Amino acid sequence: MTSSPGRPVAIVAAASALHPVYHGPEATLVMTCVNEVRQAAGVDRVDFTMAGSCDYLAGSPFVFVMNIEGMGAWPPIYESHVEMDGAWALFEAWLRLQVGDVDTALVVGSGRPSVGNQREVFSLQTDPYTMAPLGLDPVSLAGLQARALLEAGIATEADFAAAAGRALPGMDPGDLLAAPYFNDPLRSHDVATPTDGAAAVLLVAGDRVAEFTDTPVWITGMDHRVESHHLGLRDLTRSPSAAAAAAHAGAADGPIDVAELMVVHSPEEIVLRNALGLGADTRINPSGGPFAANPIMATGLMRVVEVARRIASGEARRGLAHASSGPCLQQNLVAVLEGEL
Amino acid sequence: MAAQPERAGLSTVLEYPYTRTTGPVVGAFLGGLGRGRLLGSRIGGRVICPPVEYDPETGHRVEADLVPVGPGGSVAVWTWVREPTARHPFDRPFAFALILLDGADTPFVHAVDAGSAELMSCGMRVTARFADEPAGAITDVVFVPEGSEPGGSPAAEAEPVTTTTHLISLRYSQPLHPHRQRFVDGLRAGRIIGQRSPVSGLVYVPGRGHDQLERVTMGEEHDTAVADRGTVTSFTEITPVQYHGQKETEPYIRASILLDGASAPITGVDVRSIPLARFRVGLRLQAVWRPEDERDTSGFDNWAVGGWEGVFARWEPTGEPDVDSALLEEHVF
Numbered sequence: 001m002t003s004s005p006g007r008p009v010a011i012v013a014a015a016s017a018l019h020p021v022y023h024g025p026e027a028t029l030v031m032t033c034v035n036e037v038r039q040a041a042g043v044d045r046v047d048f049t050m051a052g053s054c055d056y057l058a059g060s061p062f063v064f065v066m067n068i069e070g071m072g073a074w075p076p077i078y079e080s081h082v083e084m085d086g087a088w089a090l091f092e093a094w095l096r097l098q099v100g101d102v103d104t105a106l107v108v109g110s111g112r113p114s115v116g117n118q119r120e121v122f123s124l125q126t127d128p129y130t131m132a133p134l135g136l137d138p139v140s141l142a143g144l145q146a147r148a149l150l151e152a153g154i155a156t157e158a159d160f161a162a163a164a165g166r167a168l169p170g171m172d173p174g175d176l177l178a179a180p181y182f183n184d185p186l187r188s189h190d191v192a193t194p195t196d197g198a199a200a201v202l203l204v205a206g207d208r209v210a211e212f213t214d215t216p217v218w219i220t221g222m223d224h225r226v227e228s229h230h231l232g233l234r235d236l237t238r239s240p241s242a243a244a245a246a247a248h249a250g251a252a253d254g255p256i257d258v259a260e261l262m263v264v265h266s267p268e269e270i271v272l273r274n275a276l277g278l279g280a281d282t283r284i285n286p287s288g289g290p291f292a293a294n295p296i297m298a299t300g301l302m303r304v305v306e307v308a309r310r311i312a313s314g315e316a317r318r319g320l321a322h323a324s325s326g327p328c329l330q331q332n333l334v335a336v337l338e339g340e341l
Numbered sequence: 342m343a344a345q346p347e348r349a350g351l352s353t354v355l356e357y358p359y360t361r362t363t364g365p366v367v368g369a370f371l372g373g374l375g376r377g378r379l380l381g382s383r384i385g386g387r388v389i390c391p392p393v394e395y396d397p398e399t400g401h402r403v404e405a406d407l408v409p410v411g412p413g414g415s416v417a418v419w420t421w422v423r424e425p426t427a428r429h430p431f432d433r434p435f436a437f438a439l440i441l442l443d444g445a446d447t448p449f450v451h452a453v454d455a456g457s458a459e460l461m462s463c464g465m466r467v468t469a470r471f472a473d474e475p476a477g478a479i480t481d482v483v484f485v486p487e488g489s490e491p492g493g494s495p496a497a498e499a500e501p502v503t504t505t506t507h508l509i510s511l512r513y514s515q516p517l518h519p520h521r522q523r524f525v526d527g528l529r530a531g532r533i534i535g536q537r538s539p540v541s542g543l544v545y546v547p548g549r550g551h552d553q554l555e556r557v558t559m560g561e562e563h564d565t566a567v568a569d570r571g572t573v574t575s576f577t578e579i580t581p582v583q584y585h586g587q588k589e590t591e592p593y594i595r596a597s598i599l600l601d602g603a604s605a606p607i608t609g610v611d612v613r614s615i616p617l618a619r620f621r622v623g624l625r626l627q628a629v630w631r632p633e634d635e636r637d638t639s640g641f642d643n644w645a646v647g648g649w650e651g652v653f654a655r656w657e658p659t660g661e662p663d664v665d666s667a668l669l670e671e672h673v674f
Contacts, residue, residue, distance in 0.1 A: 023516065023518065023519055024518050024519065024520075024550050025518055025549065025550055025551070025643070027549070027551065027553070028549075028550045028551045028558055031551050031556060031557075031558060032558060034556075035556060035557075056355075056511065059353060059355055059511065059513035060353075060643075060644055066644075069549070069551065069553035070551070070553075070556075072556045073553060074553065074554045112515075114515070115513045115514065115515040116511060116512065116513045117426065117511070117512060119426050120426050120427065120428050120511055120512075121511060123426075123428055124509060128359065128361060128507060129361070129363065129367050129371070129391075129479065129505060130367075130391045130450075130479045131450065131479070132507060133478050133479050133480050133507045134429070134430055134437075134450075134451065134452055134479060134480065135425075135426055135427075135428030135429040135430065136437065136450065137426060137428075137429075140420050140422055140437045141437075143420025143421075143422075143437070144418050144419070144420050144437060144438075144439060144450070146420070147418035147419060147420060147463070148417075148418045148439075151417075151418060151463055181421065181423065181458075182423060182424070183420045183421065183422055183423065184420055184421040184423075184458055185420070186420070228397060230389075230391070230393060230397070230447075231439065231448075231450045232389065232390070232391075232439065232447035232448045232449055232450065233389070233397045233447055236418075
């Protein structure tokens with residue numbers, strides 16, 4: 001049961017570096033972000049380093065290895081990597097800290113989607129026999145999910161526009177609905193625009209937390225669940241994996257002041273609101289969410305950063321960060337964060 | 342006149358075939374497509390298409406009982422792809438749809454060549470259109486609105502497909518990183534530009550845009566020129582193995598050379614002008630530049646550090662005394 005960690009773990013510093021197009025190596029982008037975290041926490045060496053990125057997105061083999069330069073590879077470090085969003089790197093680091101032999105972990109997510117075509121890259125995430133050769137891309141798959149919501153009477157196109165419009169202050173949802181379709185029933189504004197970027201957090205376990213910060217943000221629960229890759233076996237209007245992850249992370253154990261959801265296609269917000277049981281008293285994506293910035297491979301970790309910032313500042317006491325991977329919310333991660341316990 | 346700096350972006354294509362074994366269930370399914378048949382698996386009272394090797398409720402492995410489904414079906418949900426990618430089955434707008442094939446209990450995601458979004462609707466009837474020359478892949482079938490073209494005609498027996506090949510092809514384009522652009526511009530102008538760490542003072546050639554040891558970013562203010570002469574710190578003789586596309590026939594030297602003023606050597610430097618018998622660690626060398634209008638910097642992209650032969654015609658011994666190899670031990674790579 002992942003919701004009851006043996007050791008308490010807190011986020012003691014967080015940073016992000018976002019650029020519509022970053023002109024430079026991904027390793028340098030990572031370095032700017034990691035240096036900010038190090039400075040904020042006043043720490044030089046960490047016990048464990050954990051990164052999430054995607055070489056297919058970068059377009060060159062072993063970019064994930066070159067990225068280690070940005071994390072500080074000398075003297076030699078103890079590190080690992082997932083070919084996933086940095087939110088899953090957070091999960092692995094959090095799990096690693098439970099073992100008890102290391103106390104500090106640096107977690108990074110990074111990507112430069114500006115160099116390639118993410119619709120083509122992420123079609124390779126689908127079933128290699130029956131889906132990937134068709135070039136089934138995330139936007140088309142989100143279009144199928146959107147249609148399923150409309151057909152089931154769960155959402156309207158106006159609901160999609162409202163979710164997308166949250167990051168566009170002053171925009172009249174009616175104007176959004178007047179825009180042409182891109183992947184019917186999705187319009188271009190229903191798809192979060194990819195940006196280059198990186199996010200980083202520093203985790204500290206146990207009694208050492210107080211050495212680093214006066215405003216720790218505790219990870220009180222974290223879990224992730226996955227559904228079938230076989231689209232025909234899923235009900236696209238629901239997300240049982242997000243619901244299960246939230247339940248096992250202990251989301252319902254107290255009020256949720258703020259939730260940052262990895263909604264990169266606007267219909268996903270409707271599915272996630274229902275699955276996570278978020279009520280009217282929860283502020284959803286006050287940062288604007290991925291519609292304000294979608295640094296692919298760091299978009300999920302950014303949700304954690306945004307919630308942690310609000311708890312550290314006292315703006316919220318308890319929050320939920322969500323990340324997703326795969327087509328139509330196939331895999332979902334939920335982290336529950338709290339201020340001083 | 343100096344050559345114009347290259348400002349064109351780097352374009353690369355990452356392309357290779359993934360060849361996968363199919364196993365008995367997917368193999369029979371893909372083989373069926375080649376004979377104009379769609380097959381589903383009957384598991385726990387349900388017919389699932391594409392077929393699966395496991396019970397979706399429990400994950401337990403089962404012996405799939407394959408049964409024919411389709412070729413007709415109804416569209417459960419659809420999306421109209423107005424801007425197809427290069428990897429889609431059509432280069433014109435089309436639909437992706439979840440299609441409930443006749444006789445199946447779960448829908449199948451595939452493409453519908455309908456011609457116009459106005460012709461698509463939930464519940465509409467579609468039918469399979471099979472490829473004339475099957476490749477043993479999911480792309481051997483697409484769907485069309487029922488009535489627009491005849492569907493497949495089931496054959497008696499379908500040979501299973503044992504492997505299926507998916508050619509992945511991804512396109513990337515980006516400008517040279519700013520520090521790489523300044524480095525390349527320097528070479529075209531006859532200067533070798535590195536970067537000096539503001540913390541350690543170490544000089545890297547080419548620069549990386551950061552000092553990975555001291556963890557500081559570096560910009561144009563850290564650029565510094567180094568000499569076009571230096572010392573061999575390491576080398577190897579390459580004996581060309583003959584393979585398809587191999588252009589080399591004679592052995593040649595690849596060397597690491599520590600340029601005067603640099604803290605780390607340039608690596609993978611092609612040397613053709615000095616016999617192996619006279620080549621040694623500690624040897625002092627002078628680069629001889631190609632004429633400005635003949636310099637080719639295309640070997641330097643945002644990652645690779647080879648390509649020196651594009652800007653240097655050859656290397657010549659300077660005649661200076663060798664450097665003591667003990668002083669070069671930290672500069673091998």
